[in-house]
Each structure stands twice: as structure tokens, then as C-alpha cells.
Amino acid sequence: MSIEVGLKKINEETVKRSYVFWPVYKWILSHLRPFLLKVVMFIFCGLVATVIELAIPKLIQHFIDYTLLNKQISQYIKVLGYLFVLVIIMLCFQIGSNILERFIREESSKEVQFKILAQLRRLGIPYFEKTNVGEIISIFNNEVQIFQELFRRCIPDIVKYSIIVIVSVYFMLTIDYRLTLIMIPSFLLYYLLGPYFERKATFYGQQLVENKTRVSDKLYESLSSLRELRAYSAEEWDLARNERYITAWVSNAVAHDLFAFMRGSYRRFTYHLGGIGVFLLGVYLIKNEQLSLGGFVAFLFYYFFTMQKLTAIVTRFTEQKLLVTQIERLYQFMSLSPEVPLKRENTVKRGMIKGDFRLIDLDFQYNADRKILSSITVDLPKGKRTAIVGSSGSGKTTIVKLLSRFYKPTNGSIFLDGKDIMDYSEEDLRESIGYFFQEFYLFGGTIKENILFGRPSATEQEVIDAGKHAYCHEFIMELPDQYNSVIGERGIKLSGGQRQRIAVARLFLKNPSIIILDEATSALDTVSENEVKKSLDMLYKGRTIIAIAHRLSTIRDYDHIIVMDNGRVVETGDYQTLLERKQVLYELVSNEGTDKNGGSS
Numbered sequence: 154m155s156i157e158v159g160l161k162k163i164n165e166e167t168v169k170r171s172y173v174f175w176p177v178y179k180w181i182l183s184h185l186r187p188f189l190l191k192v193v194m195f196i197f198c199g200l201v202a203t204v205i206e207l208a209i210p211k212l213i214q215h216f217i218d219y220t221l222l223n224k225q226i227s228q229y230i231k232v233l234g235y236l237f238v239l240v241i242i243m244l245c246f247q248i249g250s251n252i253l254e255r256f257i258r259e260e261s262s263k264e265v266q267f268k269i270l271a272q273l274r275r276l277g278i279p280y281f282e283k284t285n286v287g288e289i290i291s292i293f294n295n296e297v298q299i300f301q302e303l304f305r306r307c308i309p310d311i312v313k314y315s316i317i318v319i320v321s322v323y324f325m326l327t328i329d330y331r332l333t334l335i336m337i338p339s340f341l342l343y344y345l346l347g348p349y350f351e352r353k354a355t356f357y358g359q360q361l362v363e364n365k366t367r368v369s370d371k372l373y374e375s376l377s378s379l380r381e382l383r384a385y386s387a388e389e390w391d392l393a394r395n396e397r398y399i400t401a402w403v404s405n406a407v408a409h410d411l412f413a414f415m416r417g418s419y420r421r422f423t424y425h426l427g428g429i430g431v432f433l434l435g436v437y438l439i440k441n442e443q444l445s446l447g448g449f450v451a452f453l454f455y456y457f458f459t460m461q462k463l464t465a466i467v468t469r470f471t472e473q474k475l476l477v478t479q480i481e482r483l484y485q486f487m488s489l490s491p492e493v494p495l496k497r498e499n500t501v502k503r504g505m506i507k508g509d510f511r512l513i514d515l516d517f518q519y520n521a522d523r524k525i526l527s528s529i530t531v532d533l534p535k536g537k538r539t540a541i542v543g544s545s546g547s548g549k550t551t552i553v554k555l556l557s558r559f560y561k562p563t564n565g566s567i568f569l570d571g572k573d574i575m576d577y578s579e580e581d582l583r584e585s586i587g588y589f590f591q592e593f594y595l596f597g598g599t600i601k602e603n604i605l606f607g608r609p610s611a612t613e614q615e616v617i618d619a620g621k622h623a624y625c626h627e628f629i630m631e632l633p634d635q636y637n638s639v640i641g642e643r644g645i646k647l648s649g650g651q652r653q654r655i656a657v658a659r660l661f662l663k664n665p666s667i668i669i670l671d672e673a674t675s676a677l678d679t680v681s682e683n684e685v686k687k688s689l690d691m692l693y694k695g696r697t698i699i700a701i702a703h704r705l706s707t708i709r710d711y712d713h714i715i716v717m718d719n720g721r722v723v724e725t726g727d728y729q730t731l732l733e734r735k736q737v738l739y740e741l742v743s744n745e746g747t748d749k750n751g752g753s754s
């Protein structure tokens with residue numbers, strides 16, 4: 154059976170899938186490893202609390218059989234005293250068990266969140282380029298929640314209830330083994346249909362949560378697009394669209410409640426049926442003096458308590474199976490290996506990378522079906538300004554991604570200061586390279602925090618010096634809170650040029666030996682561009698600069714130009730020489746001039 158939910162058909166078979174269950178389950182449980190001692194303590198506390206809780210009916214049995222029948226008042230007070238002490242001890246162990254359970258749950262889910270972040274970092278740019286942000290966010294929202302759910306309910310409940318059932322069956326056996334055997338047919342009767350109702354109720358329960366999220370997403374979309382809907386007279390269309398999702402939600406809710414009710418009713422039916430058996434046999438045994446009255450009363454308590462917990466274990470197992478299947482995507486994500494293996498040991502002294510790049514016979518493709526770069530052999534000298542130019546799609550950005558080691562070349566090598574770039578540690582490389590893009594991220598905090606991002610350990614004076622070098626000190630000092638001014642989400646309260654100068658200040662603080670730019674200032678007006686250029690010129694001094702340039706007017710003063718076409722390097726040299734050669738760069742410059750003049754020159 155399947156139900157139509159929105160545009161996606163969700164099949165119930167997903168609930169039954171078990172081929173991934175064990176590896177995923179083992180992986181989930183591996184998160185308990187750091188808290189092994191606490192897990193043992195949790196089980197111990199649970200065991201003690203359960204033994205005490207279940208010893209109480211035994212005490213009642215004693216009370217009925219000896220104290221009450223023999224009318225011994227002193228015994229009566231003694232039993233009450235024991236009971237009181239036992240309850241206090243039991244409560245202490247229950248509190249301990251609850252605290253440990255909560256600690257284990259929260260710590261393990263915190264750890265999984267850290268692991269997701271670390272894995273995202275490990276997978277790096279290739280993963281972000283292949284996966285949409287929605288999917289990544291959903292891993293955090295849904296899968297982490299499922300993970301918490303497993304540690305909140307399923308795993309601890311299965312452990313707790315199992316302890317209860319084992320201890321309780323032991324006490325039942327000490328009363329009468331024949332009565333205890335009645336549990337078997339009673340449980341088998343439950344097992345006949347119970348898991349079916351469990352599966353259905355759990356499945357619809359999960360769908361209910363997903364549909365609820367979908368309905369609120371759609372409502373949010375409808376509210377955000379009210380103007381467009383009215384302008385296009387599309388209210389009816391929107392209503393019909395929402396109705397579909399709401400109908401799916403409602404039918405899910407009805408199905409869930411129905412199966413949950415049937416699950417509960419069937420559960421009660423089976424163990425009450427067994428209860429009748431216990432009554433009949435119990436009365437018979439009392440009549441034949443094979444069972445005491447107190448023993449019978451205590452047994453009744455154990456029977457109902459055990460049956461309830463036993464059937465609850467089945468419920469938790471069903472829920473757990475579904476949740477584990479749903480967490481499979483997170484498991485697969487955590488099992489991914491980065492395209493570029495990360496090297497950890499630092500092999501060069503801090504600040505010693507100078508930026509002398511040599512690319513030898515380099516080929517690259519993102520996917521097996523298409524070559525993006527072919528036979529690239531080129532030098533990008535240290536301490537110089539190199540510009541990479543060429544038509545759109547010729548592979549400029551791809552080269553820069555390879556220089557940054559975001560990707561691994563398909564063939565050939567990249568040497569940095571004479572050493573294969575793959576042999577540098579991640580830390581060495583990231584410390585040595587700074588980036589400057591048209592768009593970059595400013596955090597919603599203060600200007601100081603945003604500059605400090607370049608080197609969090611920098612002093613206040615270093616931040617101010619960086620601000621001065623980047624020509625942003627003056628405008629910062631004019632703001633009401635100066636360096637402590639809050640700049641709004643993504644730096645919304647600043648102009649484009651001001652934001653870019655903050656980014657330059659950040660780079661001053663980071664102090665990398667190599668700076669990679671992607672047509673950094675093309676989105677600015679002339680005044681802002683000149684201001685940013687002034688700050689960039691300060692930054693460039695003594696560093697290796699590699700720039701992707703779209704406007705050829707910006708590369709005149711570069712030392713070295715690499716001209717690309719269709720994934721190949723077609724020309725290299727300085728600007729003047731290449732122009733005089735009147736080949737590809739000359740063509741590009743001429744075309745740019747033509748475009749600017751509207752094709753008239």
C-alpha cells in the first residue's frame with residue numbers, strides 16, 4: 154500500500170528495508186563508545202531501580218501471607234519501614250539513570266553534529282559544488298533529529314524494558330512457573346498481529362511529521378508570494394496546491410490515529426485474554442493450596458507489568474527499524490571520502506610558502522564524460538602578479554581551484570615552491586593562500602569580529618592597523634560604534650566598496666603569501682573601485698598575486714598573463730609583448746574595445 158503525499162509517492166516498503174540496517178545501526182551505536190562507562194552506569198542504575206521496584210510486589214506478597222493473616226502489628230510496621238526505605242533507594246537510582254540517559258543522549262547527538270561539520274569540511278568544495286544547500290541543511294534538520302530520537306526513546310527504552318522483563322520473569326518464576334508459562338501464548342497472540350499495527354502506526358506517524366513540515370513550507374511560500382498571486386490572479390491555483398498537501402496531511406493523521414488505536418486495543422486485548430488464563434489457573438492453584446493469596450496478587454502485578462513492557466519493546470523495535478532506515482542518508486554522507494585526500498602533518502615552516510607554481514602536463518575533468526583542461530604546462534612565478542584571461546568557460550576558475558587544491562588533477566602535477574602540491578598539509582596550504590572575490594561573506598557581528606576572522610588571535614591594535622592599510626579606518630571611525638559597529642546580516646549596512654575594504658583588512662591580518670582574486674572589483678562603480686584598488690595595491694606588495702580577469706583593462710600592470718581558450722593555454726607573456734604579437738590577447742582586447750563602443754569601432 155502506498156499513499157500519495159504531495160508530488161512524491163512514499164512507499165511503505167521503505168519501512169521493511171533491512172539490508173542497510175545492521176551497518177547503520179552499528180555506526181549509530183559506535184557513538185556511545187566515548188561514554189562507555191556512563192552507559193554501563195546507566196544500565197547498572199536501571200537494573201538496581203528495576204530490581205527494587207519489582208521487589209515491592211514480593212514484599213506485598215509477604216505482607217498478605219504472613220503479616221496480614223497472622224495479624225502481627227510489629228511485622229506490619231517493619232514491612233512499611235522496609236517499603237519506605239526501598240522506595241527512597243529506588244528513586245535515587247531512577248534519578249541517576251535518568252540523568253545518565255539524558256547526558257548520553259545530548260552528548261552523542263552533539264558529537265554527531267560536530268562530526269557532520271567536520272565531514273563537510275573534509276569533503277570540501279567538490280561536495281558543495283555537487284550538492285544543493287537544501288540537502289545539506291536537511292541532513293542537519295532531519296537526520297540529526299532522527300538520531301536524537303533514537304537516543305531519546307528507542308535505544309534507552311529497549312534497554313530499560315528488557316531489564317524489567319528479565320527481572321520480572323525471574324520474580325514470576327519464583328512464584329509459580331505454570332502461571333508464568335501463560336505469558337507465552339498471550340505474547341504469541343500479540344505477535345501475530347501486533348507488529349503489523351506497529352509498523353503501520355509508525356509509518357504514518359513519520360509521514361505525519363514530514364507532511365506537517367511540507368504544509369508549513371507551502372504556507373510560508375503562499376504568504377511570501379501574496380503579491381504575485383494577486384497580480385496573476387493565481388489564488389485559486391495556490392489554494393488547490395495547498396489543498397493537496399493539507400489533504401495528504403489530514404489523511405495521514407487519520408490513518409496514524411486509527412492504527413495507533415488498533416495497536417493499543419489489540420495489545421490490551423491479548424494481555425487481558427492472558428490475564429483471564431492467569432485468573433482461572435491462579436484460583437485453581439489457590440484452591441489446591443499450591444499458591445498463596447499473596448503470591449497470586451503479586452503475580453497479577455508482575456504479569457500485567459511484564460506484558461505491557463514486552464509489547465512496548467516490540468513497538469520500540471519497529472520504530473527503531475524505521476528510524477535507522479531513515480538515517481541511512483546521514484550514514485552514507487559520513488562514509489563519503491574527499492576527492493582530495495587531506496594531509497595533516499605540517500612539512501614546511503609557517504609562512505615559508507612563497508607561491509612559485511609550476512603546472513606540468515595537467516589534465517582535468519570534473520566528470521568522466523568531459524575534459525575541462527588539457528595538457529596545461531605553465532609557470533606562475535612567485536612574488537609576481539599573474540592574470541589568467543580567456544573567454545567564458547575556457548577553464549580559468551578551474552585552474553584556480555586546482556592551484557588551491559580544491560580538486561586533484563586528473564593527470565599531470567602542480568608543484569608549489571618545487572614540491573608537489575599534494576604533499577603539503579591542509580593547514581600549511583590554507584594559511585598561505587588568501588582569496589578575494591566579488592562576493593564574500595561578512596558575518597552579522599561587528600566590524601572588529603569580521604576583520605578578526607582573518608586571524609582570530611590578533612590584537613586590537615593589529616585590527617586597527619589592518620583597517621588603516623585597507624583604507625577603511627576612516628569610514629569605520631565615522632560610524633557610531635567605530636570598530637564595534639554591528640554591520641547587519643551579510644554586512645547589509647555597508648556599501649559594496651566598504652564591504653570589500655573590510656575583506657582586504659581581513660586579508661592584511663591573515664597575511665598570506667599568495668592571493669587569489671576573481672575579478673574582484675568589477676561589480677563596483679568607478680569611485681568605489683578606485684578606493685578598493687588603492688587598498689588592494691597596498692595588499693599586493695611582496696606577495697604572489699593570481700587573478701582571474703574578465704575586463705582586460707585591469708591587467709595592464711600585471712607581470713605575467715596566461716591566455717586560455719577551450720581548456721588550453723594558448724599564450725603566455727607580459728601584456729605589452731602579447732599585444733605586439735597580435736594574436737589571442739590582442740584579439741580579446743580588440744573585441745572588448747568593440748563591445749564597449751557598441752560594436753562601432
Ligand SMILES: Nc1ncnc2c1ncn2[C@@H]1O[C@H](COP(=O)(O)OP(=O)(O)OP(=O)(O)O)[C@@H](O)[C@H]1O
Nearest residue numbers: 282519520525543544545546547548549550551552
Ligand atoms: N563543478 C563543476 N562541475 C562540472 N563542470 C563544471 C564545474 N565547474 C565548472 N564546470 C565546467 O567547466 C568549464 C570551465 O569552467 P570555468 O568556471 O573554469 O570557466 P571560466 O573560464 O572560469 O568561465 P567564466 O569566465 O564564465 O567564469 C565550463 O564548461 C563549466 O561548465
